[in-house]
Amino acid sequence: MRYFEDYEEGRVERFGAYEVKRDEVIDFASKYDPQRFHLDDAAAAANPIFGRLAASGWHTCGMVMRMLTDHWTEDGHFSEGGTGVDELRWTRPVYPGDVLSVEAEVLSKSTPKSKPAIGFVNFRLAVLNQDDEVVLTMKVTNIQRRRPS
């Protein structure tokens, strides 16, 4: 079991290997972000940034969350959810065939006085593709259980 107390500021971990599938890119975009360049090869080729079919940035966020959740599960960690995100940047397109991983650094920790059972851990996340290019960066605040005394 891993609790709030077990996270050290400055610690960096790298994990995940999410393979981006073309069908999944189109399925996500159809439901949540049906812009042409996430659905259609010709429209993506005409886009000044993408050049070819690229995943929705929100889909990339979903993939990141899945890698975090799987990592936390392996780790015996109890997340109780998140409060927010700062400085989210989609720095490069994510394409079908990419394999993504996450680098997570513990930036800071804090404890709310009103809720003694939980603590907040602020992470800096960088998402990398198979060529170690950064495709997304963000800071997220995660709610974690405190170790029972």
Next chain:
Amino acid sequence: MRYFEDYEEGRVERFGAYEVKRDEVIDFASKYDPQRFHLDDAAAAANPIFGRLAASGWHTCGMVMRMLTDHWTEDGHFSEGGTGVDELRWTRPVYPGDVLSVEAEVLSKSTPKSKPAIGFVNFRLAVLNQDDEVVLTMKVTNIQRRRPS
């Protein structure tokens, strides 16, 4: 057709009526955020914030993006994607049965010197449920086509 030039700073619009379905909450969470409180009623009841089955915060972001995309399509607006998000806060849980809408204010606009065909529009977004409670706030930067001269 609506271009970068057609957005005015300070303008506020409200749109969207996204009905949150239980099956969709569980489907999204299974794929992208399989934490217990997004999948299982008993686990959600034990969570200090949710109390009952609640949507993944990233799922809410997907719903917001869908409302934006539908609005832009009706509006004849050309989005070319986004660059990032700041100050994203999940302020209240989103539950099956909720109906969400978006309030969008144009905060600022800018034009990159290197790419004369596009402009950046910075929006403040608030997402509200059927009781007009704010469930999510964020600032997003959207890339838009400039009017051909």
